[in-house]
Amino acid sequence: MRKKINYELKESIVSLSGACFWYWNSFHSFLDSCGVPKFLQQKYPKEAYNKYQVMRNILEHLEESNKIEVINAIISNFFRLRNAVDRDALDEKKAKQLLSEFRGLVGNDPIEKEIERRKQEESRVNYKTAIDEHISQRKRLEDLNSFFTSLITTTEYTPQQRGYKLEDIFCDLLQISELEYSRPYKTPDGEQIDGHFRYEKFDYLIESKWEDGPIKQKDLSIFDGKIKGKAQSTRGLFLAANGFDENAVVKFSGDSPRIILMTGEDLAMVLNGRVLFHDAMKAKIEAIVRYGNINFPIRSI
Numbered sequence: 001m002r003k004k005i006n007y008e009l010k011e012s013i014v015s016l017s018g019a020c021f022w023y024w025n026s027f028h029s030f031l032d033s034c035g036v037p038k039f040l041q042q043k044y045p046k047e048a049y050n051k052y053q054v055m056r057n058i059l060e061h062l063e064e065s066n067k068i069e070v071i072n073a074i075i076s077n078f079f080r081l082r083n084a085v086d087r088d089a090l091d092e093k094k095a096k097q098l099l100s101e102f103r104g105l106v107g108n109d110p111i112e113k114e115i116e117r118r119k120q121e122e123s124r125v126n127y128k129t130a131i132d133e134h135i136s137q138r139k140r141l142e143d144l145n146s147f148f149t150s151l152i153t154t155t156e157y158t159p160q161q162r163g164y165k166l167e168d169i170f171c172d173l174l175q176i177s178e179l180e181y182s183r184p185y186k187t188p189d190g191e192q193i194d195g196h197f198r199y200e201k202f203d204y205l206i207e208s209k210w211e212d213g214p215i216k217q218k219d220l221s222i223f224d225g226k227i228k229g230k231a232q233s234t235r236g237l238f239l240a241a242n243g244f245d246e247n248a249v250v251k252f253s254g255d256s257p258r259i260i261l262m263t264g265e266d267l268a269m270v271l272n273g274r275v276l277f278h279d280a281m282k283a284k285i286e287a288i289v290r291y292g293n294i295n296f297p298i299r300s301i
Contacts, residue, residue, distance in 0.1 A: 004063055004234050005059060005063060005071065005261055006105075007129050008105060009075075009102075009105050010056075010059055011104070011218055012101065013055060013059065013075070013078060013104045013110055014052050014055050014056050014059075015045050015052070015098055015104070016078050016081075016095075016098055016099065017051040017052055017054070017055035017100060018050070019083045019084060019090065019091070019094055019095045019098050020078075020081060020083075020086070020090070020095050020098075020099070021051060021085055021086055021090075022084075022086035022090050023086050023089070024046050024051075026085050027051055027054075028041060030077065030085070031058070033073075033077060034070060034073040034074045034077055035069065035070045035073050036058055036062075036070060036074075037260050040058055041054075041058070042243060043057075044057050044070075046088075047301075048106055055158070059071070059074075061099075062074075070168070072110040072111055072114065072150060073111065073162045075106060075110050076109050076110050076111040078099070078102055079102070079103055079106050079109045079110070080109065081099055081211075082096070082099065083095055083096055083099070084096075091125065097166065098215045110185075111260065137176050138273070140172070140176055141173075141271060141273060142273075144169055144172055144173060144176075144271050145268070145271035147165075147169065147270050148166075148169055148267065148268065148271055151166070151210075151241075151266075152241075152264075157212050159211055159212055160210075162210035162241065163208055163209050163210040165210075166208045166209075166210050167183075167184055167194050167195060167208045167237065169267075169271075170189065170195065170206065170208060170239055170267070171183050171184075171195055173267075173270065173271070173277060174195075174197050174277075176277075177276075177278060178276040179197050179198065179199060180197060180198045181195065181196060181197035181198075182195060182196040182197070183195055188205035191226060191229075193205055193206070193226065194206045194208045195208070196208050197237075200285075201229070201233070202233055202234070202235050203230075203233055203234045203235070204234075204235050204236060204237045204260075205226060205230070205234060205237070206236075206237050206238075206239065206240045207219075207223045207226075207236065207237070207238045207239065208240075209238075209239070209240050209241070210240075210241040210242070211240070211241070211242055212242065213241040213242055214240070214242055214243045214244050214245045214248075215238070215243070215244045215245060215248060216244075216245050216248055217245065217247060217248040217251050217252075219238075219248075220238065220244070220248050220251070220252050220259065223236055223238055223259065224236070224252065224259060227258050227279075228258075234258070234260060234282070235259070235260065236259045236260070237256045237259070237260045237261075237262060238259055238260070238261050238262065239262045239263075239267065240261070240263060241263075241264035241267075242263075242264060242265070243263040243264070243265070244261055244263070244295060248256055249261065251292060253292050253293065253294050253295075254292075255286055257294045259290075259294055260281075260284050260285070260288065260294060261294050261295040262280075262284070263295075263297070265297070265298070265299065266280065266297065266298040269298045269299060270298070275298050275301055279301065280298050280301070283298065283300075283301045284296050284298075285298060
């Protein structure tokens, strides 16, 4: 749809072309700043047209070709003027009066209005996208929770197979939580790592196990050895579906613990949406820092 400029507004723009500009260089610089094409300016040479005629013809051409952005730029640039450009050769009082009347006709800077409109549209789109993403993430979390629950009740898998499924569930959870992560891999010397993720500038190696009973000290010792062989910024998260032996927990809750323990109960609370994973990590880290408790239960948040 072609944009037609209000007649009174168009006449005001035409009048301002003569009231604000005396020198042709200034006038053409103004047109350049508005994005008026050179070929269009050259179509109306100063030898045959005055500034009023040039502006009128340019506006009509822009209307016919539907160059809305250029029209808005012309209006906006005049809107921002407070005086004649070539003041040494023009009546400043008249220019100021015409500019003031022009601003009254326009009301608001069209470019500022367009910027605000685009910001509002962007906010609306971003909000809708955020809602859609939240719904999608919620659905994925519900699916993970259903799968985790089925692993608890089914006899279809061996403990080792359940352990592999647990690795997949946890990595999917990290993805939903928008954390940088890696799925299970082996180091060059053949050491098995069940995954890795970054949280608050620390690297966390993952160990996932689904044993019939609680994890013993031996498994924690092996995992601790994997961590000690890495950079100082490396920590570990041990995920055990059936929890940990209390003696093992006490053993590894000494000075400067680098392992966070997460039970199946902890994981279930995150998967069913009662606690965000980020909040769970924050609470567990705080429990280690303040109390040396590496097995802080998420239900206590």
